Amino acid sequence: MxxxxxxxxxxxxxxxxxxxxxxxxGWQDESRNPAERLVKTHCCFCGQQCGIQLKVRGNQVIGxxxxxxxxxxxxxxxxKGVKRYMQGGHPDxxxxxxxRAPQGFRVSSWDEALDFTTRRLREIxxxxxxxxxAIYGGASLISEKxxxxxxxxxxxxxxxxxxxxxxxxxxxxxxxYKLAFGVDRSPFPWxxxxxxxxxxxxxxxxxxxxxxxxxxLWRCRDAGGKLIIVDPRMTPICRNxxxxxxxxxxxxxxxxxxxxxxxxxDGLEHRDFISAYTSGFEEVAESARAWDPRTVxxxxxxxxxxxxxxxxxFAKAERAIVLHSRGVEHQSKGVENCSALINLCLATGNIGRxxxxxxxxxxxxxxxxxxxxxxxxxxxxxxxxxxxxxxxAHMAKVWGIAPDEIPQAGYSAVxxxxxxxxxxxxxxxxxxxxxxxxxxxxxxxxxxxxxxxFFGVVDFFLSETAHHADVVLAGSLQEEEEGTGCTAEGRVIxxxxxxxxxxxxxxxxxxxxxxxxxxxxxxxxxxASTKEIYDELREASRGGHADYFGITYxxxxxxxxxxxxxxxxxxxxxxxxxxxxxxxxxxxxHHFVVTEWRDSGDPVSSEFPIYLTTGRVVSQYLxxxxxxxxxxxLEQYPNPRLEIHPRLAAQYEIKDGDWVAVATRRSxxxxxxxxxxxxxPDTVFIPYHWPGGRSANRLTHRTxxxxxxxxxxxxSACQLRLADGPPDWALSSPEHPFEPRKAKPDARLRILR
Amino acid sequence: xHGYEFYVDPSRCIGCQSCVKACEECDTHRGTSMVNFDFIxxxxxxxxxAYVCWHCxxxxxxxxxxTDAIKKGDDGIVQSSLKPRCIGCSNCVLACPFGIPKxxxxxxxxMKCDMCYDRTSVGKRPMCxxxxxxxxxxxxxxxxxxxxxxxxxxVFQFGNQKIVTRVxxxxxxxTDSVSLDVLDYMWEESYVAxxxxx
Numbered sequence: 001m002x003x004x005x006x007x008x009x010x011x012x013x014x015x016x017x018x019x020x021x022x023x024x025x026g027w028q029d030e031s032r033n034p035a036e037r038l039v040k041t042h043c044c045f046c047g048q049q050c051g052i053q054l055k056v057r058g059n060q061v062i063g064x065x066x067x068x069x070x071x072x073x074x075x076x077x078x079x080k081g082v083k084r085y086m087q088g089g090h091p092d093x094x095x096x097x098x099x100r101a102p103q104g105f106r107v108s109s110w111d112e113a114l115d116f117t118t119r120r121l122r123e124i125x126x127x128x129x130x131x132x133x134a135i136y137g138g139a140s141l142i143s144e145k146x147x148x149x150x151x152x153x154x155x156x157x158x159x160x161x162x163x164x165x166x167x168x169x170x171x172x173x174x175x176x177y178k179l180a181f182g183v184d185r186s187p188f189p190w191x192x193x194x195x196x197x198x199x200x201x202x203x204x205x206x207x208x209x210x211x212x213x214x215x216x217l218w219r220c221r222d223a224g225g226k227l228i229i230v231d232p233r234m235t236p237i238c239r240n241x242x243x244x245x246x247x248x249x250x251x252x253x254x255x256x257x258x259x260x261x262x263x264x265x266d267g268l269e270h271r272d273f274i275s276a277y278t279s280g281f282e283e284v285a286e287s288a289r290a291w292d293p294r295t296v297x298x299x300x301x302x303x304x305x306x307x308x309x310x311x312x313x314f315a316k317a318e319r320a321i322v323l324h325s326r327g328v329e330h331q332s333k334g335v336e337n338c339s340a341l342i343n344l345c346l347a348t349g350n351i352g353r354x355x356x357x358x359x360x361x362x363x364x365x366x367x368x369x370x371x372x373x374x375x376x377x378x379x380x381x382x383x384x385x386x387x388x389x390x391x392x393a394h395m396a397k398v399w400g401i402a403p404d405e406i407p408q409a410g411y412s413a414v415x416x417x418x419x420x421x422x423x424x425x426x427x428x429x430x431x432x433x434x435x436x437x438x439x440x441x442x443x444x445x446x447x448x449x450x451x452x453x454f455f456g457v458v459d460f461f462l463s464e465t466a467h468h469a470d471v472v473l474a475g476s477l478q479e480e481e482e483g484t485g486c487t488a489e490g491r492v493i494x495x496x497x498x499x500x501x502x503x504x505x506x507x508x509x510x511x512x513x514x515x516x517x518x519x520x521x522x523x524x525x526x527x528a529s530t531k532e533i534y535d536e537l538r539e540a541s542r543g544g545h546a547d548y549f550g551i552t553y554x555x556x557x558x559x560x561x562x563x564x565x566x567x568x569x570x571x572x573x574x575x576x577x578x579x580x581x582x583x584x585x586x587x588x589x590h591h592f593v594v595t596e597w598r599d600s601g602d603p604v605s606s607e608f609p610i611y612l613t614t615g616r617v618v619s620q621y622l623x624x625x626x627x628x629x630x631x632x633x634l635e636q637y638p639n640p641r642l643e644i645h646p647r648l649a650a651q652y653e654i655k656d657g658d659w660v661a662v663a664t665r666r667s668x669x670x671x672x673x674x675x676x677x678x679x680x681p682d683t684v685f686i687p688y689h690w691p692g693g694r695s696a697n698r699l700t701h702r703t704x705x706x707x708x709x710x711x712x713x714x715x716s717a718c719q720l721r722l723a724d725g726p727p728d729w730a731l732s733s734p735e736h737p738f739e740p741r742k743a744k745p746d747a748r749l750r751i752l753r
Numbered sequence: 754x755h756g757y758e759f760y761v762d763p764s765r766c767i768g769c770q771s772c773v774k775a776c777e778e779c780d781t782h783r784g785t786s787m788v789n790f791d792f793i794x795x796x797x798x799x800x801x802x803a804y805v806c807w808h809c810x811x812x813x814x815x816x817x818x819x820t821d822a823i824k825k826g827d828d829g830i831v832q833s834s835l836k837p838r839c840i841g842c843s844n845c846v847l848a849c850p851f852g853i854p855k856x857x858x859x860x861x862x863x864m865k866c867d868m869c870y871d872r873t874s875v876g877k878r879p880m881c882x883x884x885x886x887x888x889x890x891x892x893x894x895x896x897x898x899x900x901x902x903x904x905x906x907x908v909f910q911f912g913n914q915k916i917v918t919r920v921x922x923x924x925x926x927x928t929d930s931v932s933l934d935v936l937d938y939m940w941e942e943s944y945v946a947x948x949x950x951x
Contacts, residue, residue: 027784063778066883077884082774207767207799211886214767218888222901236767236799618769632774646796656796677797 003450004467006104008692014104015462016092017624019631023062024089033057038065041496044140044478045080045621047362047488048072048212051560052081054479059499061085061479071560072190072487078211079619079633086630087477088499092461094474095503105462105472110504110514117429117471118518120454121157124427130158130407134416134425137375138432139166140365140622142483142495144533145508147381147540148525149431150374155399155524156516160410161425163377165433165622167413169326170367171376171708172334173360179335179593180342182584183545184383185368185490186359187351187577188321189563194219195355197317200228200310202341203252203327203714207236208618210361210488213323226317228310230255231327232613233643233685234678243310248301249611249683250600250715252328255307256340257595258296260288262311263347269315270349277581278346280592287594301680315348319355326363326615330714334705336595346590352578362488364622365478369486372546373537378409381537382544391544398540399524412709414439414702421448431458431475431508436465437623437691440700440711441666458511460501463625464691474505481507483530484548484556490575491561492551509533542567545584600715601703608664608717610648611683614696615714624689639730640690641674644720645681649673652720659723659730662686664716667698670727684718693729754873759882759892760905761804762923766889768792768801772881779880780871787866788881789853803889805881806831806853806866807909808919814863817848823863829919830870834863850911868920898923906930910937 004011025033035055042049051070055063064085066075087093097113098105108116124132135153137146146164153162174184181187193199193216206213214237221227226242229235230252238244247255263269264285274281293304314320322345328337342358350356362368373381381398384391386409396403411419417439419425439445449455449468457469460477482497501507509530516525527533531553541564542549550566551573562573582588604611619636621627628634642660654660656675661668662684671686671694679685688696703712776786789804812831815823822838823845825831834845834854839862845854846863854865869879877883882892891898898905898921905921908930922931936942 022784066880068878068883073886075878075883076886077771077775078769078886079771079774082771082778082884207769207887211767211769211771214765214887218765234799236801239798239800240764618767632777636770636774675796678799 005100005102008467010104011462011467017461017628018092019634020086020090020629021631023086024060025062035062039479039496039498040067041479041498042485042493043077043081043084044365045084045627046210047364047367048210049365049485049487049493050077050081050212052077052084054085054498056498059502061088061498069560072489072491073212076212076215079636080621080627083630083632086632087460087626088479088502090461090629092629093502093505094460094462094472095505097474097504098472100470110506113471113473114514114518117456117473118515120470121427121429122519124453125157128426131160131410132425133157133159133427133429134161134411134420135159136413136416136428136430136433136435137162137164137370139164139169139367139370140478141370141432141508142366142478142481142485142530143369143373144483144530144537145481146366146370146375147373147537148509148512148533150381151399151524152512152516154406155401156519156521158405158407160407161377161416161419162375162410163413163416164370164375165413165435165438166364166367166371166376167709168438168711168713169363170329170360170371172329172331172705172710173324173338174371175335175708176338176342176593177360179339180346180583180591181578183577184371185546185564185577186362186488188357188359189489189491189575190216192355192357192576193217193321193323194223194225196220196225196319196321197355198226198228198314198320200230200314200320200322201237202230202322202324203329203337204323204325204361205231205233205235205327205615206323206361209325209363209616211618213361226313228313232611232680232683243306243313245302245306245310246680248299248680249613250331251300252331252337253333253340253595253597254291254296254299255302256337256344257288257291258293258300258307259311259314260284260340260344260347261291261296262293262308263315263344264288266312268312269347273349274347277590278592279587279589280594281347283594284343284592314344319353320345320348320350321356322358323361324358325361327714329360330710330712332601332703332705332712333595333598334710335707336598339593340595343592343595346592351590352576352581354576360488366485368488368490369484369492372486373541377412380406382541382548383546384544394543395540398536401524412704414704414709414711417445417448418702420452423451426452427454428452429456429458430465434463434465434623434625437463437695437697438688440697440713441702442695442698443667444702458508459625460505461625461629463623473511474501474503475508475511476501476505481509481530482553484534484553486564487561490563492548492556492564493561494553494556601712602665602701602716604717608719610718610720612662612664612699612716612718613683613685613714614688614700615685616689617687620687620689622689628689637687640671640687640694640696642671643674643676643679643685645679646675646677647681648684649675652722654720654722659726661721661723662699662718663721664699664701664718666701669693669695669698670723684720688713693727754876754878754892756894757878757892758895758898759805759868759879759890759920760898760923761920762889762891762903763800763802764903764923765887766801766803767887768799769886770803771884771886772803772890775880775884779869782864785857785864787864803881804851804853805868805879805890805920807851808868810917810919813848813850813914813916814845814854817844819844830868832867832870833865836862839863850909850914850916902926910934912936
C-alpha cells in the first residue's frame, strides 16, 4: 500500500540485499563437521533444472556435490547452480511474517498476519467485487505450489485475475506451439540435439541463459553438425558458429520469412511431408513470396548471401533443429516469430523424428511445469483452456464445485498492473514475483503499487516490490518443500525436500491452505502434504494435454524423470512428440500459421535513434531477488553495464568505463559503458537483473504481443549522452550495497537450528 | 582416477566461470579458487579461457624452488607447496611458463591446482571439469576425446624449453605441439639450430 513507510536505506540495511560469501559456519567448518547426507534434487535457477546433490547437515544446506548420474546434465552446473546452496541460512532470509509499521516492518505472529490478510481481501472483495483482487504467481514455484495458487484464486477467492511471471518468459512460444501443434511443449528431448545435422539457434544466448545446452551443441558439432546463430550480439557460442546472422532487433520475422522464401523459390521444401501431415501451407507460401533476400537484408541487416546459405543448409539437411528463446519471443510479434520458425521446420519436414524439430528453451526455474497447471490467466490444470466447457466441468468435478463457480479468463500479468494503476483492481497477493524489477516501465509499476489498497506478498527474501507490502508472509525456498518441476525438455522431475523452512517461515502450500481456511474454504484445501496436492494435480491433469496422471514421485525417481503426456501408471512417458505424424489438434495435422509483420511498439526515430535490447548475464537470475544476495555471483558481474560497439561509442565520444545516460520515451538511467565489438553498432544492450537507478526496465515499454501478452523487452528506442559523472546509485545510494570481497567482514550465513 | 585424463579447450569456453566458483567449494581449500580464468580481450571478443595447472613432467616451478617445497607425486600430479617448507619467495610464480602458481599472503604459501587430489584419489572427477557446462575443462577417457573435432596435445615449446604436461590442450587437428614464439616457426631459426649442434 502506498509508498514504503521508511527510507530505502533503512529497508536495505535490515533486509538486504547483502552479498553473502561464506557457507554457514565458515569455509573451514565443513571439514570439522561434514555433511550428514546428500539430497538428490534439482537446481532452482533456470528452466533446465539441472540435477544436483545438496549437502545437508542438521536442518541446513551447506554445500553441493555434482549429480553425475542425472541424464540431462551429468553433473554439469553453471555458477548459479554451484552457489545456489547459499540461500537457506542467508542473513536476509525472512524468518517471520512481517506487518507494515510506521518504522518499516514489524514481526508478527502467523495468526495476526493471516487474519489481517484474509480480512482485507474479504473487505475489498465485498466492497468492490470478487475481481477487485488479483493474484500474481511465479514460474519458479514447484508445480504443486503453482497448481495450489491457481486453485486458491479460483476456488478460495473466486477472482478471474491470476497470472504469473512466466508471462514475461514463455507465453509467445506457448501460444505459437498451441497454434501449430495444439500443445505447448518442446517436442523433443535434448538428447536429439547432437543428432541434428544443422542447428539454428534463434535469439537464444545459450551460453549465459541455458549454459548446459552448450554441451549438446558442441556434441552436435563434433558429430559434424553445423551451427547457425541469429542474434544482434555475438554471444559466447557464436565463436564456434558456422554461420552468424547479426539480426537487427525486432526484425527476426523478416529473416525467417526470407529463409522460407529461398527454400520455396528453390523448391527445397518437403512436399510429401507437407501434403501428408500439415495444413495451411499454401497461405504461408503465398505470404513468403514478398520476402526476397534483398528485401530481407534491408530490413534485418543480414547479408543476402548469408540468408541464401542458411536457407540451403537448413533445407538440405536430413535432420535440422531450431532452438529459440526470449530474443524472438520478447517482441510485440513474439508469437509470429515463433510461428515463422515452426513454419520453417514444417516446410522442411523437420518434426516428429529423432534429431529434428523446433524447440523453445524455457527460461525460468519451473518455466514449463509452472505454466501447465493453472496459474495462467486463461488456463486450467493440464493445459486446459478455461473457456472450454468440458475442461471447466472436469475441473469442477475434481475441485468439488459447480462449473459456473470457476471464473472465466482474467487479465495477464502486465494487464493486471495496468488495471491496478487505473483503480480497477484494488488488492494484490503476490508470490515469487518481483514486478518492480521485472515488469516493463518500472515507474508505472511503482505508481500502480502505490495505489493498492492491500498488498500481500509471499516470499523468502524481501524483494524490492515487497517494500510496498502491507503483509509479508515468510515462505519457502525450493528445497524446503517436496514437489515436482517440469524441465525445458518436458521431463517431469522430483524436487526433494532437503530441509524445513528456517525459523518461523512456512511452506508456501501451508500458507495458501491457511488463507483458504480463513476465507471459509478450508474444505477444498485439506492437504496434509504436498504429495496429496500432487495426487490431486495428477487427477486434474488427467486427459488434458499435459497429462501427469501416470507420473508418481516414485516413478520419477526410478526413471530419472518422466516426460509427459503420461496417461497411465504403466505408460513410459513421451520423450518425443508427434512420432506418429499427428499433432494434438483434432484434425491431427500440424498447422502452418500465417504471420503478419508489425513494427515495434517503440520505434526508433531521429530523437531516439538507437535500439535498446535487454537480457540476462550468466551469474544472475531474473529480478536478482535471490542471486544479488550471493556474493560469489555478484562479484562476477556486480552492476549492469551498457554494451556498446566502438563505432557507436566513438560517435558519442564514449570510452570503456565512461558513465553514459541512456534515455527512452519513459525514463533515463546512467550506467558504465562496456565498449565491445560483439554487438551491432545500431544497438545497445543492458542486463535487467537490478532495481532502482540501475533498472533496465525503467527504460522498457509496455507494448504487448496481442495474443501472448508478452512485453516487448527486446526492442526499445533510446538516445545516449555522455554523463557528467557517476549517478547517485554508484556513489552513496543504499541501492548499491555491493562491496568487493574482503573489503569488509563477510555477511556470514546463519547457522540454522 | 585410472584411465582418465584432463583436457583444456578454450575454444569451447563460454566464460561462465562455473569452474572458478566450483573450485572455491573444494574441501581442501574452501573459499579459494585455484582456477586461472581470463577474458582474453573482452573489447574485441567473447573469447575466454579457464586453465588448471598443467602438471608438467619436469615442473619448472619445482626446479626453481629454493626450498624443495614443490613435489610431484607418482601419479604425475604436481602438488601445492609444502607448508613447512614454503618461504613464499615467489620463485615458482615467476618461473612457471604457464603462469599458474599463486602466492596467498594470508597463508604465506604458494598454492595451486592439485587436480582435486581429494576427489580424484577416491574415484571422483575434479570439481571444475565435472561442473563445466561447455567442455572447456574435461576429465574423461581418451576414447571419448577422440571423437572431438580438435585433438589433444601435451607438448609445449617455450623458446628452447620443451615442456611435456600431464594435462592436454585441445588444438586444431593438424597440430602436434603448441609453440607461442614466432621463432619456432621460422626457417632461419631451425636452420641456425641445425648448423650449430648443441
